[in-house]
Amino acid sequence: MRLLFLGDVLGRAGRDAVTRHLPGLVERWALDFVVVNGENAAAGFGITEAIAQDILDAGADCITTGNHVWDQREALVFIERQPRLLRPVNYPAGTPGRGVNLFIARNGARVLVMNAMGRVFMDPLDDPFAAVAAALEDCALGAEADAVVIDFHAETTSEKQAMAFFVDGRASLVVGTHTHTPTADHRILPEGTAFMTDVGMCGDYDSVIGMERDEPIGRFTRRIPSGRFQPAAGEATLCGVAVEISDATGLAEAVHPVRLGGTLSQSLPPFWP
Structure with missing residues (x-):
């Protein structure tokens, strides 16, 4: 099974990169399933229903989010009728939407996608480890699911790495989102x-984590906000991770970063043509 995960889509530049590159990648690599984190897609803050549909139309099978999921208030309503949009699973009971869902991939495989949010330097939600463990118990890899993907939206590397080892052998892929900077530890x-x-x-990436540079630099140097954060509008780098998953076990056989376009060094998976 061939799976592609794309990181936080930020503003129009990020959306343009997804709609420009993703359809061709789906065809070129014969992708079975695509997950996209879309929590910064609407001018850097949240996601609208129209933008979510554009990302899905480009080839995404599921959209995950994070701490900005409710920045666009309409998300509280449309998330209920859009099963392919997830919010963190460890929000309290009664929160609109869902944090986990089971999908059917293009090759017929059952793919469980889960979105969770860390608590270190983040909103103090419910325990993400307990929430993830409960979801995996309900839909286990190799039983009810042929592949399991976890988007852990968290600030610290330690919490993300702890989550990965916590579910090692029970998930196909654990990928960290939120900091907007790709790491080299795939x-x-x-x-x-x-x-x-x-x-x-x-x-x-000619920006401060996706925002025009002047405002964040000013806030760091003067400690006084002078305006709103505005997404940088230059050419985006499409950043993600490609994973080859065993059809027999649901575990990973190969993993490689994807970087396409923009200012970062380019990287494509050598195991896909």
Whole structure:
């Protein structure tokens, strides 16, 4: 099974990169399943229903989010009728939407996608480890699911790495999102789970984590905000991770970062033509 995960889509630049590159990648690599984190897609803050549909139309099978999921208030309503949009699973009971869902991939495989959010330097939600464990108990890899993908939206590398080892052997892929900077530690853990601490963003890297530079620099140097953060509008780098998953075990056989376009060094998976 061929799976592609794309990092936080930031603003119009990120959306343009996804709609420009993703359809061709789906065809070129014969992708079976695509997950995209879209929580910064609407001018850097949240996601709208129209933008979510554009990402799905480009080839995404599921959209994950994070701490900005409710920045666009309409998300509280449309998430209920859009099963392919997830919010973190460890929000309290009664929160609109769902944090986990089972999908059917293009090759017929059952893919469980889960979105969770860390608590270190983040909103103090429910325990993400307990929430993830409960979801895996309900829909286990190799039983009810042929592949399991976990988007762990968290600030610290330690919490992301702890989550990855916590589920090693019970998930196909654990990928970190949120910090908008790709890490260089993509690997397969001892029990067969692919992991990357942070996949990076789909956005303009000639920026401060995707935003025009002047405002964040001013806030750091003067400690006084002078305006709103505005997404950088240059050419985005499409950042993600490609994973080859065993049809027999649901565990990872190969993993490689994807970087396409923009200012970062380019990277494509050598195991796909």
